[in-house]
Amino acid sequence: MSENEFLYRQARRLVDEEIKRHSSLSTHDLFRKCWAVVENNAENFKGRAALSEINDKAWRVLVYHDLSKYFLRIRPDFKPQVRSLDLSFKTAIIASIHTGLELGIAKAVLERNKKLSIIHLPNPQNRERGALFKLPSQVHYIRADANCLLNARRSLAEGRSILADCDHPLPENPRANTVRAISASIFNLAKRTGADLCFVLPYVDKNGVIAFRAEMAASPPLTQVDYREAFVDFLNRSGLDWMQWKKSDR
Amino acid sequence: MTQVFSDPVTNTVVGALLMIKGRSGGVLPDMGPDSLKQPFDEFDLDSMDKLDFVMALEDSLGKVFDANRIVQCKTLADIIELARQ
Numbered sequence: 001m002s003e004n005e006f007l008y009r010q011a012r013r014l015v016d017e018e019i020k021r022h023s024s025l026s027t028h029d030l031f032r033k034c035w036a037v038v039e040n041n042a043e044n045f046k047g048r049a050a051l052s053e054i055n056d057k058a059w060r061v062l063v064y065h066d067l068s069k070y071f072l073r074i075r076p077d078f079k080p081q082v083r084s085l086d087l088s089f090k091t092a093i094i095a096s097i098h099t100g101l102e103l104g105i106a107k108a109v110l111e112r113n114k115k116l117s118i119i120h121l122p123n124p125q126n127r128e129r130g131a132l133f134k135l136p137s138q139v140h141y142i143r144a145d146a147n148c149l150l151n152a153r154r155s156l157a158e159g160r161s162i163l164a165d166c167d168h169p170l171p172e173n174p175r176a177n178t179v180r181a182i183s184a185s186i187f188n189l190a191k192r193t194g195a196d197l198c199f200v201l202p203y204v205d206k207n208g209v210i211a212f213r214a215e216m217a218a219s220p221p222l223t224q225v226d227y228r229e230a231f232v233d234f235l236n237r238s239g240l241d242w243m244q245w246k247k248s249d250r
Numbered sequence: 251m252t253q254v255f256s257d258p259v260t261n262t263v264v265g266a267l268l269m270i271k272g273r274s275g276g277v278l279p280d281m282g283p284d285s286l287k288q289p290f291d292e293f294d295l296d297s298m299d300k301l302d303f304v305m306a307l308e309d310s311l312g313k314v315f316d317a318n319r320i321v322q323c324k325t326l327a328d329i330i331e332l333a334r335q
Contacts, residue, residue: 147297147317148297149298150320150321185297188301192305
């Protein structure tokens with residue numbers, strides 16, 4: 001067992017003890033207590049990032065995934081809490097990246113009574129996250145295939161916003177955790193349809209709540225804006241400057 | 251060698267496809283009557299190509315396609331039929 005794994009296991013035990021100590025609390029309050037343990041022992045929990053061979057700035061998201069999955073097992077009524085998303089748009093294309101927290105964006109958008117389509121791959125990992133976030137049945141899913149931009153355009157015309165992850169692994173090095181490619185597809189859709197475009201990066205705040213860094217992309221003239229470069233700039237300014245972003249033809 | 255079709259709608263659809271295939275600098279497919287019945291997937295368009303193909307068609311034909319119907323088209327002949335409606 002590596003030192004990081006040992007420290008992380010030790011730290012997780014502190015959470016288990018907190019759960020035993022406060023088992024009578026509501027699920028929401030118990031999760032908040034446990035997250036306080038995480039924050040108070042941040043140095044030990046940071047080892048979680050090393051276990052996934054990722055920059056230690058990403059530790060909170062990884063621990064959040066572990067803890068929320070665990071909570072879903074022991075408290076099936078567990079629901080991730082999300083902050084509000086302070087962006088004013090009627091319908092928009094929402095560009096994000098794979099963090100495992102994207103459905104938190106969906107939840108925040110739906111809480112503002114907006115209609116939403118999510119472009120996704122129906123794989124086991126996404127189904128698991130769908131179960132965690134318990135999104136309402138009116139969410140419309142668009143399969144990420146060759147027809148997805150046509151279907152997304154239709155959704156926009158019907159008044160639904162579109163949520164899409166724009167990053168994917170490098171074909172030549174799919175296991176790399178610190179280098180990702182950014183696709184042009186969704187930005188192309190924004191340009192071709194003239195739809196509002198916003199960039200959103202979810203993160204876990206110090207209270208264990210999913211919060212957002214968000215901004216609207218620059219307005220027209222659309223042809224003079226390189227949305228992909230603007231998106232990478234947004235990610236770098238949002239604390240992901242330790243990642244490398246490459247352009248892909250997808 | 252791609253032939254010129256006598257029907258203007260067929261020419262528009264085939265022309266839009268060749269324009270999209272040609273912009274990436276790849277080898278253009280030879281388009282004859284049999285190509286119209288070829289499965290559309292075999293033209294290997296990604297999501298961006300497909301969107302641009304449909305939007306190019308819409309610009310040429312002056313109409314907007316229903317996404318549900320266009321994605322159900324299996325061949326160029328199906329798209330040509332839809333374009334005529």
